Amino acid sequence: MRDALVAAAFRLFLERGYEQTTVDDIVALAGVGRRSFFRYFPSKEDVVFPDHEGCLADMTGFLAASPPECEPVRRVCDAARLVLRMYAENPTFSVQRYRLTKQVPGLRAYELSVVWRYERALAEYLRGRYGGRPDGTLRADVIAAAVVAAHNNALRSWLRSDGADDAAATVDHALGYVQSTFGTTAAGPAPDGSPDPAATLFGRPVEHPDDVVVLVSRRDAPLWRVVQEIETAFGRA
Amino acid sequence: MRDALVAAAFRLFLERGYEQTTVDDIVALAGVGRRSFFRYFPSKEDVVFPDHEGCLADMTGFLAASPPECEPVRRVCDAARLVLRMYAENPTFSVQRYRLTKQVPGLRAYELSVVWRYERALAEYLRGRYGGRPDGTLRADVIAAAVVAAHNNALRSWLRSDGADDAAATVDHALGYVQSTFGTTAAGPAPDGSPDPAATLFGRPVEHPDDVVVLVSRRDAPLWRVVQEIETAFGRA
Numbered sequence: 424m425r426d427a428l429v430a431a432a433f434r435l436f437l438e439r440g441y442e443q444t445t446v447d448d449i450v451a452l453a454g455v456g457r458r459s460f461f462r463y464f465p466s467k468e469d470v471v472f473p474d475h476e477g478c479l480a481d482m483t484g485f486l487a488a489s490p491p492e493c494e495p496v497r498r499v500c501d502a503a504r505l506v507l508r509m510y511a512e513n514p515t516f517s518v519q520r521y522r523l524t525k526q527v528p529g530l531r532a533y534e535l536s537v538v539w540r541y542e543r544a545l546a547e548y549l550r551g552r553y554g555g556r557p558d559g560t561l562r563a564d565v566i567a568a569a570v571v572a573a574h575n576n577a578l579r580s581w582l583r584s585d586g587a588d589d590a591a592a593t594v595d596h597a598l599g600y601v602q603s604t605f606g607t608t609a610a611g612p613a614p615d616g617s618p619d620p621a622a623t624l625f626g627r628p629v630e631h632p633d634d635v636v637v638l639v640s641r642r643d644a645p646l647w648r649v650v651q652e653i654e655t656a657f658g659r660a
Numbered sequence: 661m662r663d664a665l666v667a668a669a670f671r672l673f674l675e676r677g678y679e680q681t682t683v684d685d686i687v688a689l690a691g692v693g694r695r696s697f698f699r700y701f702p703s704k705e706d707v708v709f710p711d712h713e714g715c716l717a718d719m720t721g722f723l724a725a726s727p728p729e730c731e732p733v734r735r736v737c738d739a740a741r742l743v744l745r746m747y748a749e750n751p752t753f754s755v756q757r758y759r760l761t762k763q764v765p766g767l768r769a770y771e772l773s774v775v776w777r778y779e780r781a782l783a784e785y786l787r788g789r790y791g792g793r794p795d796g797t798l799r800a801d802v803i804a805a806a807v808v809a810a811h812n813n814a815l816r817s818w819l820r821s822d823g824a825d826d827a828a829a830t831v832d833h834a835l836g837y838v839q840s841t842f843g844t845t846a847a848g849p850a851p852d853g854s855p856d857p858a859a860t861l862f863g864r865p866v867e868h869p870d871d872v873v874v875l876v877s878r879r880d881a882p883l884w885r886v887v888q889e890i891e892t893a894f895g896r897a
Contacts, residue, residue: 531773532769532773535769535772535773535776536769539772558837561810561814561834562837565809565813565837568805568808569802571805572806573798573802575801576797576798576801576802597798600802601802604842
């Protein structure tokens with residue numbers, strides 16, 4: 424019945440417009456009573472985004488079940504992928520809703536409040552992980568916002584392609600940018616959990632590792648050892 | 661008259677609650693007619709945030725007037741400081757509004773839509789600056805979101821201190837994190853516009869420059885020159 428209500432609502436929204444459609448119109452087309460509608464959806468706006476509550480619950484559960492050894496930035500990127508997956512499961516519906524949301528300011532406001540709840544879920548998890556560090560909450564809030572912005576950039580790009588692009592590849596690319604900016608490794612932890620020293624520097628990836636040699640050393644290291652390391656790094660020893 | 665309406669509205673919101681106060685109550689206390697209210701404020705929500713439209717216009721103007729040589733991340737951080745300044749100009753009012761907004765879901769939704777407009781203004785400017793680059797819009801969206809999140813983290817921290825903390829220092833610290841993550845220099849460009857090589861690495865600051873020596877070199881550089889540079893860097897030449 425829930426699916427029938429969503430289908431009826433979208434048929435009417437597309438035919439008449441969102442504002443011109445009442446809950447009475449929707450229940451009449453679906454052949455159910457008003458009480459049935461409000462059992463599933465608190466308001467007309469909620470029927471436009473029928474899967475966000477479930478997705479938020481999935482995301483919260485996914486984050487709560489995180490193994491303690493997992494890299495936090497990678498984890499929140501994976502959590503964001505749950506949202507894209509929800510959109511990508513039904514491209515036609517997602518693209519229709521995207522067009523509708525752009526036209527109706529009230530839906531845009533509703534969407535912002537949903538996005539904010541996803542962002543808070545990610546930030547809460549990161550705050551827990553960064554709890555003991557200096558600037559832990561700042562770092563958590565900024566990374567959560569960056570993940571959401573990257574996800575939404577990819578999502579909008581996919582929606583503008585009318586769902587024709589590869590959604591997973593688009594979001595992987597966008598989240599890769601965030602992971603490489605904030606994560607402790609670019610490609611994820613090595614099997615033993617240690618970052619790959621050839622690909623990262625201060626926890627950030629070296630963009631053209633083949634062209635550039637980077638040496639990081641303590642100032643009090645013996646010079647002969649530094650030179651030896653450079654020779655090895657340059658492949659000339 | 662605009663200020664009188666804001667003062668009357670806040671007196672009533674604090675005495676009776678936001679939902680229990682009508683526009684008629686506000687105009688009666690301010691001693692003006694309903695038409696005067698709606699000349700200044702489209703809705704009751706707008707009287708709660710009387711300065712955002714002006715601040716958004718200031719921000720847009722500030723970004724539009726950016727010299728082409730200025731560092732984009734630094735510029736959007738400075739633009740965000742305009743918002744904090746607006747809050748810090750009137751701590752009592754800002755703290756009262758913060759408490760009110762936390763209690764009223766409708767005001768929270770309004771605030772989210774305002775925050776989103778600030779974020780779009782920053783992102784539009786950055787999209788213009790990064791237009792030709794690969795991933796220009798992705799980078800612009802992520803940095804704009806990071807700046808807004810850092811600003812809001814600092815703003816909330818200041819509001820929770822009841823306006824007692826140093827607002828400018830708090831936001832400088834938070835925006836410094838974003839600048840050091842994304843900007844091309846940590847402390848801003850040198851007078852000639854070039855980044856300071858001692859303080860940055862791949863555009864990111866070295867956190868403990870006194871303890872660590874970092875050398876970045878092309879792989880095809882002559883080895884003697886590399887060694888010479890290391891000796892200089894280690895202060896042993």
